Amino acid sequence: MKVTKVCCQGCGADLQIDETIRFVTCNYCNARLEIVHDATVTHTRQLDQIARTTHQLANNLQVIELQNDLERLDREWSQDRDRFLTRDKAGNLSEPSAIGSIIVGTLVIVFGLVVIGAIMASGAPAIFLLIGLGFIGLAVFGINRGTTQAGNYRIRMEDYESRRHGLISRIERERESRG
Numbered sequence: 245m246k247v248t249k250v251c252c253q254g255c256g257a258d259l260q261i262d263e264t265i266r267f268v269t270c271n272y273c274n275a276r277l278e279i280v281h282d283a284t285v286t287h288t289r290q291l292d293q294i295a296r297t298t299h300q301l302a303n304n305l306q307v308i309e310l311q312n313d314l315e316r317l318d319r320e321w322s323q324d325r326d327r328f329l330t331r332d333k334a335g336n337l338s339e340p341s342a343i344g345s346i347i348v349g350t351l352v353i354v355f356g357l358v359v360i361g362a363i364m365a366s367g368a369p370a371i372f373l374l375i376g377l378g379f380i381g382l383a384v385f386g387i388n389r390g391t392t393q394a395g396n397y398r399i400r401m402e403d404y405e406s407r408r409h410g411l412i413s414r415i416e417r418e419r420e421s422r423g
């Protein structure tokens with residue numbers, strides 16, 4: 245057995261070690277050490293620290309990956325969102341609104357009923373009633389389409405927000421567990 249003196253990386257104590265042994269535990273500070281034989285010197289490397297550094301690197305990578313996921317999610321949502329938004333003449337974007345399409349649709353239905361009433365009062369041929377019915381049909385179609393769009397939009401938005409929230413809390417958890 246060949247004894248060598250090395251310095252503990254944990255506490256700096258001088259340790260007498262058997263040169264053939266690769267791993268030791270320091271009796272002073274309990275650090276787990278790897279004995280490293282270089283060409284000219286033999287020294288120690290603290291294993292806990294290696295483990296900690298590796299953990300931290302993996303943790304950093306995990307955070308970067310999650311941040312990439314978050315950016316991709318935001319990008320996808322902004323593309324998805326554009327398909328639902330309508331632009332008015334002034335260039336303002338607005339979200340699909342169920343109430344908005346119900347209000348407009350109801351006004352058109354009322355207008356259709358007024359047209360039907362006027363045609364009936366005038367004694368015009370019954371075929372002209374189709375004009376009023378046409379307005380009502382369009383209004384029902386518009387309300388149905390508007391509320392469906394608004395419903396789909398809300399589902400997509402809630403899905404996006406819950407996924408975003410999940411990613412952010414995972415990033416925060418990773419950051420907290422760092423070190």
Ligand SMILES: [Zn+2]
Nearest residue numbers: 252255270273
């Ligand atoms: Zn030590």
